[in-house]
Amino acid sequence: MATSMRAKLAMPVSERDHVQGPETAPVTLVEYGDFQCPYCAAAHVIVKKVREIMEDQLRFVFRHFPLTQIHPLAEPAAEASEAAGAQGQFWEMHGLLYENQPRLTPPHLLLFAEELRLDTKRFARELEDGIYRGRVREDFLSGVKSGVNGTPTFFINSVRYDGSWDLAPLIEALDSAQQS
Amino acid sequence: MSTADKREQNDGQQSELPKSALPAGRPAPEFTLPSTPDQKLSLKEFRGSPVILAFYPADWSPVCGDQTSLYNEVLPEFRRYGAYLLGISVDGAWCHAAYREHRNLHFSLLADFEPKGEVARKYGVYRKGEGVSERALFVIDPEGVIVWSYVSPIAVNPGADGILNALENLSAKKVAHGN
Numbered sequence: 001m002a003t004s005m006r007a008k009l010a011m012p013v014s015e016r017d018h019v020q021g022p023e024t025a026p027v028t029l030v031e032y033g034d035f036q037c038p039y040c041a042a043a044h045v046i047v048k049k050v051r052e053i054m055e056d057q058l059r060f061v062f063r064h065f066p067l068t069q070i071h072p073l074a075e076p077a078a079e080a081s082e083a084a085g086a087q088g089q090f091w092e093m094h095g096l097l098y099e100n101q102p103r104l105t106p107p108h109l110l111l112f113a114e115e116l117r118l119d120t121k122r123f124a125r126e127l128e129d130g131i132y133r134g135r136v137r138e139d140f141l142s143g144v145k146s147g148v149n150g151t152p153t154f155f156i157n158s159v160r161y162d163g164s165w166d167l168a169p170l171i172e173a174l175d176s177a178q179q180s
Numbered sequence: 181m182s183t184a185d186k187r188e189q190n191d192g193q194q195s196e197l198p199k200s201a202l203p204a205g206r207p208a209p210e211f212t213l214p215s216t217p218d219q220k221l222s223l224k225e226f227r228g229s230p231v232i233l234a235f236y237p238a239d240w241s242p243v244c245g246d247q248t249s250l251y252n253e254v255l256p257e258f259r260r261y262g263a264y265l266l267g268i269s270v271d272g273a274w275c276h277a278a279y280r281e282h283r284n285l286h287f288s289l290l291a292d293f294e295p296k297g298e299v300a301r302k303y304g305v306y307r308k309g310e311g312v313s314e315r316a317l318f319v320i321d322p323e324g325v326i327v328w329s330y331v332s333p334i335a336v337n338p339g340a341d342g343i344l345n346a347l348e349n350l351s352a353k354k355v356a357h358g359n
Contacts, residue, residue, distance in 0.1 A: 141257065
């Protein structure tokens with residue numbers, strides 16, 4: 001039957017994804033997240049710690065899942081991270097967005113672009129033209145088809161992880177995935 | 181198996197009603213329910229289009245919130261298949277109106293309020309002890325037959341992947357028949 005028990009990642013990790021950590025890592029953690037979601041901001045801190053602890057044993061992938069009807073600033077923020085990514089700074093922008101969650105309005109996005117010394121003209125134009133909207137929607141739909149049911153939703157080696165994402169249980173789940 | 185199958189059976193009064201969620205292949209029971217304080221909506225009005233019925237326990241509860249927000253977001257995909265989404269709970273029409281406005285929902289919420297839970301009972305997804313419906317999904321084809329049903333554990337948002345799969349299968353069947 002559909003959903004719940006063991007939902008699986010419908011779109012495998014590929015070159016299109018934003019990835020941290022080596023491709024050869026035994027465990028891959030995929031997160032579907034929304035930059036305006038407070039739980040995602042909390043999870044961002046946890047994932048950072050997990051990456052420090054697991055080092056090259058972990059590959060981390062972030063995909064967009066903006067709930068635009070309840071988080072109106074999530075979509076422009078997601079597109080801003082893609083625009084920064086086009087200039088080689090996706091993860092830097094990703095960090096800035098989560099660490100400054102109460103400040104995600106369009107002028108703030110431009111300030112972040114300046115802080116990262118991006119080509120701000122190009123950045124602003126790309127946001128205005130919405131050229132990353134399709135990419136963000138593609139992430140979102142891949143999440144829907146994979147059984148993402150809220151944010152953040154994690155997949156460990158392609159299987160949806162329904163447990164707690166506090167540091168200890170998450171590390172434990174990743175460790176056991178590594179051993180199996 | 182679904183939660184509905186395991187839970188306690190209905191009482192004798194309701195013995196003519198299904199004891200668990202209606203499965204694929206059964207005709208979808210007809211109903212007419214308030215969609216706003218002064219408007220009513222019948223299932224048969226949607227004949228010719230697929231319909232998604234999403235029963236949920238209550239407006240405002242946190243998991244439902246995630247579920248309705250998610251469906252709100254996926255709505256354009258449902259519409260790509262020509263499908264209409266109807267949310268149903270035992271809350272009254274005024275409660276639905278406030279909830280819809282608060283969550284900026286773009287689909288109808290039907291009030292299964294009087295007689296309470298009657299439609300949920302017809303579909304075999306009423307929880308008598310709590311007086312609310314299960315968190316249950318039904319996809320109904322353009323001819324009014326259930327093609328997929330699913331009951332989620334009450335605290336778990338069922339997501340939208342099952343619905344999309346069912347709609348995809350429906351449209352594949354339609355193409356095959358057309359050939």
